Amino acid sequence: MSLDIHPPAVTALSVAEVSHAFGDRRALVDVSLDVPAASFTVLLGLNGAGKSTLFALITRLYDNVSGEIRVFGHDVRRAPSAALRQIGVVFQSRSLDADLSLLQNLTYHAALHGFGPGAARTRAMALLQTVGLADKAHDKVRALSGGQARRVEIARALLHEPRCLLLDEATVGLDIGAREGIIALVRGLVAGEGLGVLWATHLIDEVAPSDRIIVLHKGRVLFAGDHDSLLAMTGMETVRDAFTAMTGSAAANAQGAAA
């Protein structure tokens, strides 16, 4: 009898054959992808590829009418409460209340997940400490820089102790230093906390060799796999070239699916 010393990878997020349209406009076409726990998965796509629509479906801002989305086995449509408890999300558009303090924003979010006031405050302060903003806990959000606000949003996404973290264009509009800080923060969470991370971006230089990569283009998944597989499949030497070759040729072929 042989013992399997490598336990099977737990799937944090599973999207299977999901399509979505706004009227006649097809935003996603048969999208399937997996995000294992304790992994950093990059969802690479140009603006309008369907990344934000996919995030909206995963977080049940609206229902998927076809296919299936599961978070740690919980079907987002049939068991939304159990699924949403496992998800932390940072949306592309800024979503902090500028008139409230950092602490008030975080405790509000904690309440939305059923935290009592004492526990919410304790947890919020701990996370502000983690993202290096504890000294600004009582400052208004409108006084923060873009990078600081993003760090608060990440802290907020972690407040309810999720196991799957979704970030949609989290570094857009930030300077290089702030971008690197945010990426390091999230990669640290994958390594230290075992979070399954889905990192949506159109910035190719944010991809690291160890990342899993999903290429989404005009609503279709063109590739899902690791860094080396992407290069091998396209015969290119860099992810940038591979992505350009892939989306350039796909753009010519894909006429049915809209952005």
Next chain:
Amino acid sequence: MKPVPTERLSVTREGPHVRSGLAGYLACFNGIVWREVLRFIHQRERFLSALVRPLVWLFIFAAGFRQVLGVSIIPPYETYVLYEVFVTPGLIGMILLFNAMQSSLSMVYDRETGAMRILLVSPFPRWFLLVSKLIGSSAVSLLQVYVFLLIAYFWEIEPPLLGYFTVLPALVLSGLMLGALALFISSIIRQLENFAGVMNFVIFPMFFASSALYPLWRIRESSPLLYEICRFNPFTHAVELIRFALYVQLDPASLAAVLAFTAVFLAAAIYAYNPSKGLLGRRGAPGGAA
């Protein structure tokens, strides 16, 4: 930024922090109401403008119309009353109406900025989140109404002392009805720029085609059609419910109408925000996913 000290996170998933069952719902409800109160505190201009508007009507408009518009003895009044006295419940309704629409405006703003998403991705049922938000925004209106009544008292608007207490349930119900309508409207409006239409097509018609400024029998004398419109206007019933309650009386017809309209508007709002059936899914998510 320094490397992330993840050990400080001490993540204990599904640990003792999260309240389950009723306690969780209560924590969520308190959080949503508290945020509404905080926003209200941070927007003092909103409080002042909501107060100044009815006071201008009371001090100037009503004073001017006192001699023009006679009010006969109609329930709940037991004697002739000054026009200022008659118009006060209508102005209370005005506070509730404008506050509700202000709340609707802030929901559209929240949707545009993405803040609405944070509310809607909570694991609690969406109907519960919306009702909690509705109660929170209605609660804020109550304070404004009582401040208005306090000022109006010094303008010889002196309902019975008990009326200040009996009017409270009427205010709550009317606030919920108008808030539910505003919630539904917020689901229809795509952009803040469209909100001017709400002023022209909702607020002004509702306010003027009601018993807020003139008794219905006066309207019937002028235009039977307008009278019928006023009779079916939800705002008319809110004003009458408040008018009777302020004088320690109950108008059962208005109560029934307000309850019915509240149920209809709330059901429409919950439908509109339902991710599988509502309007948002067909038009794009709150915040504008694409």
